[in-house]
Amino acid sequence: MTAPALELDCRGLLCPLPIIELGRHLTDVSVGELLAVVTTDAAARHDVPAWCRMRGQEYVGEDTAADGAPRFVVRRLS
Amino acid sequence: MLAALDQGYADPRRLHGPGRNARLILDNARAAVAEALGVRADEVTFTSSGTDAVHRGLLGLHRARARVGDAIVHTAVEHSSVLHAAAWVPGEHRSVPVDAVGRVRVEDVVAAAGVGPTAVVAVQSANHEVGTTQPVAEVAARLDGTPLFVDACASAGRTPLPEGWSAAAASAHKWGGPAGVGVLLVRKGARWISPFPRDDRVDERASGFENVPAALAAAAALQAVVAERAETGARQARLVERVRAAVTAIPDTDVVGDPVDRLPHLVTFSFLYVDGEALVHALDRRGFGVASGSACTASTLEPSHVLAAMGALTHGNLRLSLTRDATDADVEAFLAVLPAAVSEIRADVGL
Numbered sequence: 001m002t003a004p005a006l007e008l009d010c011r012g013l014l015c016p017l018p019i020i021e022l023g024r025h026l027t028d029v030s031v032g033e034l035l036a037v038v039t040t041d042a043a044a045r046h047d048v049p050a051w052c053r054m055r056g057q058e059y060v061g062e063d064t065a066a067d068g069a070p071r072f073v074v075r076r077l078s
Numbered sequence: 079m080l081a082a083l084d085q086g087y088a089d090p091r092r093l094h095g096p097g098r099n100a101r102l103i104l105d106n107a108r109a110a111v112a113e114a115l116g117v118r119a120d121e122v123t124f125t126s127s128g129t130d131a132v133h134r135g136l137l138g139l140h141r142a143r144a145r146v147g148d149a150i151v152h153t154a155v156e157h158s159s160v161l162h163a164a165a166w167v168p169g170e171h172r173s174v175p176v177d178a179v180g181r182v183r184v185e186d187v188v189a190a191a192g193v194g195p196t197a198v199v200a201v202q203s204a205n206h207e208v209g210t211t212q213p214v215a216e217v218a219a220r221l222d223g224t225p226l227f228v229d230a231c232a233s234a235g236r237t238p239l240p241e242g243w244s245a246a247a248a249s250a251h252k253w254g255g256p257a258g259v260g261v262l263l264v265r266k267g268a269r270w271i272s273p274f275p276r277d278d279r280v281d282e283r284a285s286g287f288e289n290v291p292a293a294l295a296a297a298a299a300l301q302a303v304v305a306e307r308a309e310t311g312a313r314q315a316r317l318v319e320r321v322r323a324a325v326t327a328i329p330d331t332d333v334v335g336d337p338v339d340r341l342p343h344l345v346t347f348s349f350l351y352v353d354g355e356a357l358v359h360a361l362d363r364r365g366f367g368v369a370s371g372s373a374c375t376a377s378t379l380e381p382s383h384v385l386a387a388m389g390a391l392t393h394g395n396l397r398l399s400l401t402r403d404a405t406d407a408d409v410e411a412f413l414a415v416l417p418a419a420v421s422e423i424r425a426d427v428g429l
Binding site: 014015016019020023024041042043045046047049050051053054055 | 352381
């Protein structure tokens with residue numbers, strides 16, 4: 001996976017805060033660029049793809065940050 | 079009901095006068111429940127809850143199939159009582175995924191049951207969180223002898239029981255009866271062995287002294303609900319239709335579950351960027367009691383496994399369950415406060 005243009009550190013934040021951060025910072029990256037959210041919140045695994053579906057963005061997938069925390073990557077489409 | 083408290087206090091297993099009275103009341107309750115559900119009286123057992131009925135139903139079929147195999151096939155969206163019961167016994171568990179409205183495909187269930195020796199298949203009648211009905215009879219017709227357990231707690235009384243089960247479970251409080259009464263149904267001729275220590279009751283599938291007055295109250299409530307369900311169900315379905323349309327108009331909302339093939343009284347939706355717990359409290363302050371499947375409202379801090387399996391948004395989730403006397407005015411009052419409650423919470427986070 002190419003390095004995201006922006007990575008949001010949402011470790012320790014509970015749902016829906018990681019998704020709120022995603023919504024706030026989407027426009028910080030250009031269309032076509034990747035935005036990642038790093039979070040240990042259990043809901044994010046379901047809610048990042050759901051957010052992409054509802055907001056018309058692309059869910060790229062899940063990998064892990066350097067410390068092993070789950071990282072969810074989206075591509076800004078609009 | 080008061081007469082039942084007076085007359086039905088004794089142990090129905092005893093031969094003295096009060097015991098015989100209690101036995102008579104319990105048998106009347108059993109007969110009434112059987113008639114209302116369209117089953118035989120000797121297929122009905124009163125349990126201490128719907129959860130207890132689920133445990134006994136699923137695990138009793140499982141135990142009776144020990145010589146065939148110990149695998150349990152279930153949908154990914156079964157009630158947690160089914161999942162916990164399955165996890166309690168050794169054996170493989172095969173979870174069958176659901177589509178975006180929360181429904182399993184018949185082919186997927188049949189394929190999962192065909193992977194290896196299977197003790198029992200569990201398919202709910204309808205989903206307890208999102209209302210989507212499941213193709214129970216179609217699955218049953220294709221199982222070729224593997225017993226089917228149906229958790230009918232969400233639908234019993236409101237809609238007819240589906241065909242094809244070997245055992246099924248229902249819960250009195252879900253149809254407006256008292257808490258503490260569940261109904262276990264075991265089909266005549268189905269192989270069922272108690273998964274728990276035996277008890278020497280009148281009914282071999284029960285444990286302990288039945289709550290006779292509550293069983294009678296449950297039966298009376300069920301009869302009333304079944305008698306008026308055509309009218310109640312039609313009214314509730316129309317109100318749910320109205321709620322779905324109004325909620326869809328709120329931006330960034332995921333309305334969840336099948337819009338047509340569903341329970342009449344249940345509607346579920348999720349609002350993006352909204353804290354489910356905050357929304358439940360905001361609506362409670364305005365006089366509306368609603369449920370949520372969001373992680374922040376759960377004791378486990380895990381999101382609803384049903385919403386997750388559907389790919390639905392799990393945060394900001396609300397589950398609205400209409401009471402049987404809910405009116406157009408009640409629903410309009412709810413819809414009048416909901417958009418502002420949502421937008422206030424969103425405004426707090428700047429979205």
